[in-house]
Amino acid sequence: MKTLLCTLGVLVIAALSVSGLAAEEGAALPGRDLPEAWSATFLDEPVFNGRLRLVAAGPPDAPPVLLVHGLGENGWRDWREVIPELAEDYRVLAIDLPGFGESSTVAREVPLSPASYSRLLSWLRAELELDELHLVGHSMGGAVALYHAADQPEGLASLTLVDVAGILQRTAFVRESVMAEYSDVWLPGRLGDHARRLINWGGSIVERLGMLPDFTEALRRSDAAWAAVLGDRANANAALSLIDTDFTGPIARLGMPVSIIWGDRDPIAPLRTGHLLEGRLATARLRVIEGAAHVPMQTHTDEFMAALNQALRSPPKTGRTLRAPAGEVTRDYVCRNERGGRISGDFRHVVIENCTDVHLFDVSARSVDIEGAIVRMTHVRVTAGEGPALKARGATVNATHVRLEGAPAVHVSDSRLDIAGGTLHARDAALRVGAPSIVILSVSEMRSARYSGGLHSAVRAENVVLDENFSR
Numbered sequence: 001m002k003t004l005l006c007t008l009g010v011l012v013i014a015a016l017s018v019s020g021l022a023a024e025e026g027a028a029l030p031g032r033d034l035p036e037a038w039s040a041t042f043l044d045e046p047v048f049n050g051r052l053r054l055v056a057a058g059p060p061d062a063p064p065v066l067l068v069h070g071l072g073e074n075g076w077r078d079w080r081e082v083i084p085e086l087a088e089d090y091r092v093l094a095i096d097l098p099g100f101g102e103s104s105t106v107a108r109e110v111p112l113s114p115a116s117y118s119r120l121l122s123w124l125r126a127e128l129e130l131d132e133l134h135l136v137g138h139s140m141g142g143a144v145a146l147y148h149a150a151d152q153p154e155g156l157a158s159l160t161l162v163d164v165a166g167i168l169q170r171t172a173f174v175r176e177s178v179m180a181e182y183s184d185v186w187l188p189g190r191l192g193d194h195a196r197r198l199i200n201w202g203g204s205i206v207e208r209l210g211m212l213p214d215f216t217e218a219l220r221r222s223d224a225a226w227a228a229v230l231g232d233r234a235n236a237n238a239a240l241s242l243i244d245t246d247f248t249g250p251i252a253r254l255g256m257p258v259s260i261i262w263g264d265r266d267p268i269a270p271l272r273t274g275h276l277l278e279g280r281l282a283t284a285r286l287r288v289i290e291g292a293a294h295v296p297m298q299t300h301t302d303e304f305m306a307a308l309n310q311a312l313r314s315p316p317k318t319g320r321t322l323r324a325p326a327g328e329v330t331r332d333y334v335c336r337n338e339r340g341g342r343i344s345g346d347f348r349h350v351v352i353e354n355c356t357d358v359h360l361f362d363v364s365a366r367s368v369d370i371e372g373a374i375v376r377m378t379h380v381r382v383t384a385g386e387g388p389a390l391k392a393r394g395a396t397v398n399a400t401h402v403r404l405e406g407a408p409a410v411h412v413s414d415s416r417l418d419i420a421g422g423t424l425h426a427r428d429a430a431l432r433v434g435a436p437s438i439v440i441l442s443v444s445e446m447r448s449a450r451y452s453g454g455l456h457s458a459v460r461a462e463n464v465v466l467d468e469n470f471s472r
Contacts, residue, residue: 037087043127047120050104053096058087063157064130065312067094068121070139070165071235075101078138081301082308090134090312095124097141099234112238114140114166114245118148131155134312138162139269139294140242146277149258150250160259160311162304163294165269166242167251167276169442171458172418173243248443248454257283259311261304263292272400275378276421278320279401280443285316322381322403323364333365335373367406370395377402388432392417408465409448412437419444422455429465436462446470 034040034055042051055076065086067079076094086092096103098120099112106112121144125133134157137145142164149159166173258281262274271288278286287307292300297308325346332349340358343350347365352358354372363380370392377399382389389406390397392415401421404410409424410417413434420442424430430448433439441455450467459469 035084038083043124045098045120045123047116047123048098048104048106048110050098050106052098052104052120052124053102055083055094057083057092058090060091062089062091063132063134064128065090065092065134065136066121066124066130067092068117068135068137068141068145069094069097069100070137070141070163071100071239073101075103077101078295079297082297082305085305086308093128093130097144097238099238106234106237111241112234113241114144114147116241117144118151121145121148122152125152125155132157134158134160136160136162136308136311137164138297139165140238143167143242143245143247146247146254146258147245147250149256150254153254153256156256158259158312158315159254159256160261160308161277162261163263163266163269163296164260164273164277166239166245167247167273167443168270168420169440169456169458170243172420172440172442175418246454246456248445248456251277251280251443252454255282257315257317258285259307259315260284260286261296261307261311262286262288263294263296263300264288264290265293268294272378272398272420275400276443279322279379280421281319283316283319285311286320287311320379320401322379322401323362324381325364325383329364329366340375367391370397376400382406408432409446412439416440418442419455424448424455429467431466433461433464433466436460439466 038055038057040053040055043054045052053076067076069075069078072078075096079094083092083094097117098104099106133155135145135149137143139162142161143166145159146161146164149156258277260274260277262271264271274286274288278284289296289300289303289307292303297304323346329346329348331347332351333343333347334351335355335358336353338355340352340355342359342361344362347363350360350363350365350368352370352373352375356374358373359376359378360380361378365382367384367387368382368390372394374396377397378401380399380402382402382404384406386407388408388411389404390410392412395415397415397417399419399422402419403423405425407426407428409426409430411432411434414437416438418440422441422444424444424446426448428449430446431439438458438460440458444455446452446455446467448467450465451470453470455470459466
């Protein structure tokens with residue numbers, strides 16, 4: 001019972017913090033009066049059996065753009081600043097998702113999940129005969145749009161995702177959300193190094209709590225339990241349903257071009273999620289807005305509109321590929337007892353010992369060996385012959401969009417390894433664990449002699465080949 005309550009407390013707090021931050025970041029609720037050229041109606045929808053608020057602007061015969069909002073009380077009003085410019089060239093449609101804004105509340109026992117909201121979009125598209133639709137989703141709405149486009153891409157002209165929340169595996173998402181507040185901590189020299197290690201230790205505590213048994217399984221089995229825990233709180237309901245969704249399948253199925261827009265200072269949906277999506281989607285382009293946080297369309301409207309107009313008019317034609325070595329590489333990168341900074345390029349071996357602030361970005365190597373260090377890896381390819389591609393001892397490694405090939409692909413010991421959007425390849429075992437370690441895998445895949453398939457889980461393990469755990 002204590003474990004269940006602890007898990008409940010952590011996740012409800014995480015969900016409410018996400019919704020609270022989203023509401024605070026957005027502008028204050030505008031007045032209910034709409035510009036004269038806009039219209040607002042209610043539609044009776046059959047998915048949640050309620051009334052759906054729909055706001056429309058722009059020429060009715062222009063190409064349609066559907067805007068899907070995220071968590072928070074604003075609902076469709078999160079898009080208010082960008083609608084006037086969009087309406088010059090498009091038929092703009094903005095909705096309040098059921099449970100939000102002026103749409104109907106939803107029965108307490110009904111999870112507000114991306115799958116359910118996707119069915120709502122299917123109905124709305126058919127009801128309004130929306131052909132060649134440009135679909136744009138923000139935060140939770142971005143996750144809904146992604147889920148929907150994976151299942152029903154026919155008739156979509158483009159897909160744009162903005163600061164998408166909830167894609168990371170639950171444990172990783174909780175840690176990133178809680179620790180984002182401390183990401184800008186700066187102190188000089190060794191004092192700064194100690195502070196970062198202390199913050200990292202605090203994150204590990206949150207991480208352990210987030211790995212406790214999944215109470216949402218119990219909630220799903222009992223309508224009364226779901227209602228008792230979540231009540232009428234749509235934000236908490238939707239947030240918990242969101243972080244309980246595995247997007248590995250939808251992302252793998254999504255074949256259409258995708259434009260991704262992200263604020264580089266987002267404390268709610270970390271930028272690593274944007275890099276994950278850019279790397280895992282077949283055809284995608286990431287546009288980062290400097291200085292923007294979670295609601296760039298409100299805080300950086302001009303930059304956002306430039307990115308959105310490009311997305312609507314010129315969807316990407318290529319995807320992000322991991323760096324392949326250019327010819328024979330002989331140089332190594334070695335960091336010992338220092339602050340490493342951002343490193344890019346082709347290397348033979350990468351060795352990092354007792355360093356902080358090391359970020360391997362757009363790197364190829366034959367091996368990466370990390371000991372007693374805190375390291376980030378983004379868009380990294382490691383192709384080893386014999387031996388592990390990535391070896392971590394007493395380390396914290398945060399890896400996003402990586403391809404690791406070796407024998408094994410990964411060997412960790414007394415470490416915390418968080419891989420998002422990773423591919424692990426090995427002839428035999430892909431992921432070996434020595435001394436007790438935490439391994440978190442989000443929207444990743446493994447190809448080995450012992451297991452082939454998706455990876456979206458968090459485990460504490462020791463002295464084990466994890467491939468065999470996933471194959472059960």
